[in-house]
Amino acid sequence: MSFDSLGLDAEILKAIHEQNYTQPTPIQQQAIPVILSGKDLMASAQTGTGKTAGFGLPILQKLVEQQAKANNHSQPKKGKRPLYALILAPTRELAAQIGENIRDYSRYLPIRSLVVFGGVSINPQMMKLRGGVDILIATPGRLLDLVHQNAVDLSSVKVLVLDEADRMLDMGFIHDIRRVIAKLPKKRQNLMFSATFSDEIKALAQTILKSPESVAVAKTNSASEQITQYVHRVDKRRKRELLSYLIGKNQWQQVLIFTRTKYGANHLAEQLTKDGIKASAIHGNKSQGARTKALADFKNGQIRALVATDIAARGLDIELLPYVVNYELPQVAEDYVHRIGRTGRAQNQGQAISLVCIDELAQLKSIEKLIKKPIPEIFTQGFEVDPRIKAEPVKKAIAKGAPAKRRRVDKMRTSKNNQNSMKQSSHHTYSKTN
Structure with a gap:
């Protein structure tokens, strides 16, 4: 036709x-x-x-x-x-x-x-x-x-x-x-x-x-067959180190990275830049001008890594985007399909890698149930998982636009945990909206 x-x-x-x-x-x-x-x-x-x-x-x-x-x-x-x-x-x-x-x-x-x-x-x-x-x-x-x-x-x-x-x-x-x-x-x-x-x-x-x-045109809740998906198990405290290593070793020139929170996006972009990888963050707290500039810089190669939250990344149309990385798995399994759908577009091939710590195994299981297949694992020498680390609950980000009553309840439930989390390592994710 x-x-x-x-x-x-x-x-x-x-x-x-x-x-x-x-x-x-x-x-x-x-x-x-x-x-x-x-x-x-x-x-x-x-x-x-x-x-x-x-x-x-x-x-x-x-x-x-x-x-x-x-x-x-x-x-x-x-x-x-x-x-x-x-x-x-x-x-x-x-x-x-x-x-x-x-x-x-x-x-x-x-x-x-x-x-x-x-x-x-x-x-x-x-x-x-x-x-x-x-x-x-x-x-x-x-x-x-x-x-x-x-x-x-x-x-x-x-x-x-x-x-x-x-x-x-x-x-x-x-x-x-x-x-x-x-x-x-x-x-x-x-x-x-x-x-x-x-x-x-x-x-x-x-x-x-x-x-x-x-x-x-595709099975409901399924990912494009043009996207090769991998899971890389890694300890939470070593995620950023592994990400920088993968970008550098494989010479990725354009990679879109997803975090759960605005704080996490800003922090990761700063850390990647310190590692010598030019990066910018894009999320709901950024002005429209800043979001437009970050996207333009990413498209024309001025920056190698664009770190985004789910809400900010909806509608991003980046031609021939080769790599998507889930730095943190999404709370909602369906969002995984949306995230990795930024690559493998218009008959092009793409690769999606999820960095999964022990805290996120339940989310990984939900994603694999949704897409009706297991995601193969890859490994990197020197980044083996420490078996002594125990799982901790993943804090939920409150969705922008959520009903006010639910936001108040969620805030009350998480305020104490947030206070405690701020005393812990900078690798902890904060309960903020996307």
Whole structure:
């Protein structure tokens, strides 16, 4: 199948050919015809499968057709253009990436798109919305801020896209999503994309989607076959030493590293830099400017290691990223699939290595149960595990966006442990949000 056979406008085809797209990916082959038919869609797709084009291209095609019909009328409509499509994303990085892709695909079309998210001034976003936009890509919180300021009118939306719906639920956006949906017209097309489909996601889908078509391009909760996965057992106090050794010995020039906490990300980036490995951290406490610069430096080779938390890393699209390292295993097994999905994208090969201490064996077991296979172990001479070390409970990071009541309870439960942990070695992870 070729893009030409999907019924897309010549100007759209010209733009995607310039992006060196030759044949549609499986998710694009399945999703584009469904969306063009006007049906609701529930799509299971891992990151790196081309899902942004899977919903972006047919939305642009439908807009082209709508504009053609409007131009046929002798009396063109006055006033600012109504909002046609709303795309919700869980993080700033993912929203920005979607926006960049939409701009690339629509470069030859008279279509306006805009990305809005928090962490930056709201006034320039309000100014750009005054003239109206056709496609709005937004994070839920900032969108609601703009709605409350009467800066955006959602009553004309024809297509709603929830991208990475599983992550939006993990981050506590369910109430914001429901508030947004309450402001949308009842008659609209709904598209939900998610790498994993938990019971919570299925329940949400039932309240939003109407008789949806279902498409899936990978086994649910599975990692890409293009990613080679390894586990390296190591004592917690020697993780950083082992990581520096692996980067140096193997001459890794670009590696994305995951920690559980913002403190851990900052501390590890500082330690790697002291070891002679240029590194930066990216997480929710960093300004948008700092996050954008760190990502740009990583992409162009100015830094070798980018240390990220789960929330900050959602939506990072790094072409040909060869290595992902789980410096600490995630609390939620599904996040492992999302993390390693940053590599092995678009038919490229990737490698994911998890540094696992004795405290994390339960999490490792949960991950292997989820992906339905054991992860092979590798060993490095001189970094053997000390059998005398006993396991300690892994402290839970409180998710950003979690209900206030749960955050208070978690804080009360962990405050005493946090005080004790600060007296212990600097290798301990702190209970902070991502």
